[in-house]
């Protein structure tokens with residue numbers, strides 16, 4: 001990526017309204033003034049937020065997602081009070097208190113520069129107006145950017161829409177010629193934020209089966225003034241070998257504050273499995289899975305057969321099993337260059353001051369440190385906060401111009417025992433729970 005004149009202007013304009021800063025703001029998202037979201041006290045009765053800041057979507061398969069949104073001056077889009085209500089559940093099941101990005105860290109391979117996009121390079125100021133066509137079938141909400149450099153702080157920048165994701169399930173029934181199948185539906189919530197030459201899509205996908213997938217997509221342009229790569233740390237993308245784009249990493253962090261069943265006292269568990277070759281008398285290899293309760297702050301690493309889950313302190317499904325959400329990491333290239341990027345997952349005890357995985361602006365007390373790795377210091381977890389680090393090493397290719405195709409990186413959380421059966425189970429199959437028998 002990067003330093004285009006806009007970004008340079010922004011970095012110089014720390015105190016605000018210089019001419020350069022106004023120009024930067026103008027490129028970052030000037031647009032027609034439209035209905036500004038107003039607090040709607042009349043409609044707010046018993047709701048978690050006023051109507052303008054509420055997202056509620058009942059998908060055609062019967063699942064309803066509810067949440068509130070707000071826009072933070074550094075983190076950008078923040079989703080709060082997220083709940084999931086599949087058909088057959090009498091009330092919404094709270095999943096998260098808060099879900100947001102925690103940083104996008106972009107170090108260049110030649111060691112000349114690294115960026116902390118959220119805290120240092122005006123990610124949130126760069127909210128872009130969306131064209132109607134880029135929120136197909138959905139609604140574009142107007143976002144008021146805090147401390148905006150624009151004359152008009154309102155940006156038509158938040159899309160909420162639905163999308164099909166293909167088969168949710170398929171099963172050949174035990175009656176002749178009966179096929180049970182359903183097409184999955186998702187609620188999508190996203191913004192586009194420009195930082196330098198790049199545009200980042202921040203996408204949240206809420207599936208009708210209870211899974212949530214969060215992704216950052218990098219698009220826009222490669223940074224035209226990073227085409228030096230004289231030291232062999234780039235890839236030629238113009239004719240011959242003259243124009244080499246410097247390779248770099250995008251290390252994205254998410255911060256998830258869980259509140260399963262409305263309680264933040266969630267328990268963290270880590271699972272590992274060991275596979276052993278067959279011993280005498282065994283026909284095949286065996287696999288043994290063990291659970292480790294994570295009771296203190298954790299700097300965790302993904303590993304073959306390893307996974308984590310957040311377990312509800314209070315809620316059980318109709319089978320009497322504790323509700324939980326499993327963390328499902330996406331593909332990642334872990335960047336070992338900084339202390340805060342050395343691990344895939346951090347779990348910290350909640351602290352309202354700890355908001356960004358690196359370059360945290362708040363002063364969280366003497367010796368507290370500015371990055372998530374420093375906050376892992378042995379505290380007992382009574383209110384765990386999950387930080388996920390997903391990295392991508394970007395070695396540019398000819399196809400990255402122009403515009404650069406969106407490159408996605410992210411991960412999911414998936415329900416584990418939140419409902420007693422598949423939340424999309426058709427009524428006819430509702431009896432097939434546990435060790436059921438076919439009817440004769």
Ligand SMILES: [Cu+2]
Pocket residue numbers: 001218248250394
């Ligand atoms: Cu890149």
